[in-house]
Amino acid sequence: MRAAVLTAFGSPLTVGELADPVAGGGEVLVGVLAAAVLPYTQEVFSGARNYPLEPPVVPGVGAVGRIAAVGPDATRLRVGDLVWCDATLRSRDDALTPDIALQGWSSRGAGGARLARHLPDGSYAELMRTLTENVYPLPPAADEDPARWAAALTVYAVPYSGLAAGGLAAGETLLVSGATGNFGSSAVAVGLAMGAGLVVAPGRNRKVLARLAERFGPRVRTVPLSGDPETDTATMVEAAEGPVDVVLDLLPPQAPSAAVRAAAMTVREYGRVVLMGGVGMLGGEDLALPYPWLMRNSVTVRGQWMLPRAANAGLIRLVGSGLLDLGGEQVRGFALEEVNEAVAYAAEHSGPFDRTALMPSPR
Known part of the structure; x- marks a missing residue:
């Protein structure tokens, strides 16, 4: 697969061939159609935000894509399903206070860092391996404009989870x-x-x-x-x-x-x-x-740091019903090879409802 790699903080991302990831038990493999490029991405990649991201790594937080493979424990997800991939990873061995990492982006504490090392690579690639419980089916309308949905869901997930928590x-x-x-x-x-x-x-x-x-x-x-x-x-x-x-x-x-x-x-x-x-x-x-x-x-x-699982389903319903209208979003899409241009563009277009998306896989 082709992927964008952050080799070191302060260096431009490099695009090249990597081995295809393989989904194991409790995991799925997703062909990435679109991933958000947040306005502060440049600050993360430069090291200015001091995020606990460990290069070399494929960065990228969240994605819209199609399932390419599922693990043996998946009961409803099918190959070809259009899905949203939430970047919020949680450890499975503590129900009350699980360790948390944002796949391809950040982590919290020593346990979160361990989780991030298990699933380090994010969505700036043609294929992404993630946890089964982090994948959510999308309505057919999302297939018409996956870049709009990916960019919007990534941003809207933050305030939605905060307002739900409040x-x-x-x-x-x-x-x-x-x-x-x-x-x-x-x-x-x-x-x-x-x-x-x-x-x-x-x-x-x-x-x-x-x-x-x-x-x-x-x-x-x-x-x-x-x-x-x-x-x-x-x-x-x-x-x-x-x-x-x-x-x-x-x-x-x-x-x-x-x-x-x-x-x-x-x-x-x-x-x-x-x-x-x-x-x-x-x-x-x-x-x-x-x-x-x-x-x-x-x-x-x-x-409130990121969102519980139920918030993903609630946000998707809110957008799918039309109550949260994405029609006013200004979305600019970039090909994978243009990842550094996308990062620069996102920094320059950080205003309200101005979105940037990377589109790694051809439709």
Whole structure:
């Protein structure tokens, strides 16, 4: 098979021939039709994000493809099925606190690193070996534009899992911290698709805020941020015109923790705050939330890294039903040989609903 390989951090990816992977028990082999190229991919490959990825490796997180082979324990998956491959690998020997790795991308702790070494290679290849439980059938509509589905599912999986973890219910008010970013703007769309009555979208980029307001209408209230935490908290509360039920933070690593705090402090009594961004990954102050405020208002604060298995099925249903419309996505596809151009393009096109996809296998 042909694959793109990261030989060392800071070096361009090289495309060449590798031995075809073989699926064993509990595994499937997927012919990759499309894989997302995230806006921050260049930061990962340069080493700037310090991800625990071990070169040489075939990178790539998540994929849409067709099953090429199944292991002996598969009971429903068949060769030729169109599927979504979730990159979130979990160890099978601890039901309560499994080790986790993102195939072809990252890992958590020593156990996650071991898991990543067992299944190191991601989706920037014609074939990918992954776990049986990480493969989800897709509706026929996905076959019409696999690049659109792959790019969208990879991004939307993050806010969907966060909102599911926060228990967002129909009619509730959601505040998305980092709403003008690639993941944050996607969270606005997902929140509305899940039935949020109102979404408060704060940010500094007024052009993006105007775009969100134009696309989604009166159910989205945009808030230009001043940079002063107390002022911004008051402005966001005012925009909500009532209690904020859920706050989802998706701010990037370079954002200050004070911005997270300003958003979190808008949540109502018994409200929920979900942290999924990268704040603190590159250093800086820790998030400091006042103990008396948390305790007296019975506020729930939780972190969420990627998504449980059921969230994949829920997200696919949301897109397949049309509730989460992919029609507004701007998608640019690249051939496998153009992988380095794709990485550069993704970095330059990181705005809302701007997607980049790599297409390793011809249709």
